[in-house]
Amino acid sequence: MDRVRDKVVAISGGAGGIGAAIARLISSEGGKVAILDLADGRDLAREIGGDFYALDVTSEAGWADTIGAIDRKHGRIDVLVNAAGIEGDLQAGNPETTSLAEWRRVHSINLDGTFLGCRAVLPIMKRRKAGSIVNISSIVSYFGSPNAVAYSTSKGGVQTFTKSVARYGARDSNRIRCNSVHPGVIRTRMIRNIWAETARSTNRTVAEAERLSLRMVPFGTLGEPEDVAFLILYLASDESRYVTGSEFQVDGGWHLVEARS
Numbered sequence: 001m002d003r004v005r006d007k008v009v010a011i012s013g014g015a016g017g018i019g020a021a022i023a024r025l026i027s028s029e030g031g032k033v034a035i036l037d038l039a040d041g042r043d044l045a046r047e048i049g050g051d052f053y054a055l056d057v058t059s060e061a062g063w064a065d066t067i068g069a070i071d072r073k074h075g076r077i078d079v080l081v082n083a084a085g086i087e088g089d090l091q092a093g094n095p096e097t098t099s100l101a102e103w104r105r106v107h108s109i110n111l112d113g114t115f116l117g118c119r120a121v122l123p124i125m126k127r128r129k130a131g132s133i134v135n136i137s138s139i140v141s142y143f144g145s146p147n148a149v150a151y152s153t154s155k156g157g158v159q160t161f162t163k164s165v166a167r168y169g170a171r172d173s174n175r176i177r178c179n180s181v182h183p184g185v186i187r188t189r190m191i192r193n194i195w196a197e198t199a200r201s202t203n204r205t206v207a208e209a210e211r212l213s214l215r216m217v218p219f220g221t222l223g224e225p226e227d228v229a230f231l232i233l234y235l236a237s238d239e240s241r242y243v244t245g246s247e248f249q250v251d252g253g254w255h256l257v258e259a260r261s
Ligand SMILES: NC(=O)c1ccc[n+]([C@@H]2O[C@H](COP(=O)([O-])OP(=O)(O)OC[C@H]3O[C@@H](n4cnc5c(N)ncnc54)[C@H](O)[C@@H]3O)[C@@H](O)[C@H]2O)c1
Pocket: 012, 013, 014, 015, 016, 017, 018, 019, 036, 037, 038, 039, 055, 056, 057, 058, 082, 083, 084, 085, 086, 087, 109, 136, 137, 138, 139, 182, 183, 184, 185, 186, 187, 188, 189, 190, 191
């Protein structure tokens, strides 16, 4: 199938976890993938026949250079997926223990990085009056997290910012769509780190911490990075041409259940 045939798709955080699954799936469906990441994504780019650009998403100049280089190579950018993100320091992450420096660090990557990516790509999408931006938020944007306040607030910011971009992208008869995706518990480095920290701080084993986190999920199981990638494939494709400003949960039903700490 060629659901995104020849679309130029830039993916921040594309070297790892969910972003890497998106890169593989988009490429297998005919997309031309640009992986943007701090971590080395050259091997993955070679594997899928895409390109790798070293980028720290907090860098305004870095975004301008990277988006400019992709545009010069392909003459357009059809899709931007903002997937780069960090969970922050979970050992000192509650509202009393979070330092201002840590609060700012998490927001600079998760929220500023998403803002800078959208801002950089909008003028390019406006030339063709079309495009799709997908911002990865989190299920915690709905109910916060007592031990990851900077993370959950940054993801709430991504959720609202997405709607502003969606409204802006519909002006002047443009069709630049912007949607947010809210994963639950997905098997990546990030969730393994969260379990390790929960185990440490509550004197449990990592397996117990895993079971604890899955108690909140009606399906009772983890999601895979591919489960998120399939949704993003839809949002990147023209199948979603009438969809903008929407929120999509990929969480085994977690958002239906009251949050417990
Ligand atoms: N895994 C989950 O359960 C889960 C749940 C909800 C939301 N999310 C979100 O999904 C997205 C992907 O997370 P993941 O689980 O794949 O995590 P991950 O740690 O496996 O991957 C994150 C990627 O972002 C990159 N990155 C981090 N900081 C960066 C920076 N400053 N500049 C450029 N790249 C940077 C990393 O190098 C890595 O490749 C994140 O936004 C995360 O908040 C994940």
